[in-house]
Amino acid sequence: MKKILIALMISGLVFGTVASAEARDHGRSHRSARHGYYHHSHSDLNTAGAIIAGIVTVGLLAEAFSDPAPVYTVPPAVVYTPSRWIAGHYETVQQQVWVPGGNRKVWVEPVYERRFMNGIWTQVLVRDGYYMYQYIAGHYEVQNVQRWVEGYWTAC
Numbered sequence: 001m002k003k004i005l006i007a008l009m010i011s012g013l014v015f016g017t018v019a020s021a022e023a024r025d026h027g028r029s030h031r032s033a034r035h036g037y038y039h040h041s042h043s044d045l046n047t048a049g050a051i052i053a054g055i056v057t058v059g060l061l062a063e064a065f066s067d068p069a070p071v072y073t074v075p076p077a078v079v080y081t082p083s084r085w086i087a088g089h090y091e092t093v094q095q096q097v098w099v100p101g102g103n104r105k106v107w108v109e110p111v112y113e114r115r116f117m118n119g120i121w122t123q124v125l126v127r128d129g130y131y132m133y134q135y136i137a138g139h140y141e142v143q144n145v146q147r148w149v150e151g152y153w154t155a156c
Contacts, residue, residue: 010057081155088151095145101138105131 110129114121 010053083153083155086152086154089149090146091149092144092146094142096140097143097145099139099141101136103133104136106134107131 108130110125111127112123113126115124116122117124
């Protein structure tokens with residue numbers, strides 16, 4: 001946009017100067033006695049100046065409206081890195097898993113005591129072991145889980 005404005009200002013300045021000089025020099029042509037022709041000193045120079053200003057203006061406007069020069073970049077260098085294929089496989093990972101709450105069957109260990117009987121220490125069964133149902137609230141547990149890993153390439 002700046003180039004267009006500058007070109008228009010230059011052309012307006014030059015054409016304005018040429019037009020005012022033409023008006024000023026109107027009727028001043030004289031006949032040269034020595035050469036036998038009319039000599040238009042300022043008029044001819046003003047016309048040449050107008051032509052040059054027009055050429056400059058057209059050149060500046062053409063440059064302003066032309067496409068910008070293409071930008072050339074160097075492609076990145078290709079570097080070969082050796083690689084190897086890792087085949088698909090299962091791997092075991094530890095994962096937190098939600099275990100819902102509920103009643104569970106739980107084994108209660110038997111109870112033994114050591115008692116002194118008839119002069120010797122003896123182990124006596126006080127209560128037999130048994131199963132009971134116990135409510136366990138829902139909770140997270142860490143469990144080993146197997147998952148499939150797709151094959152992939154890796155750098156050596």
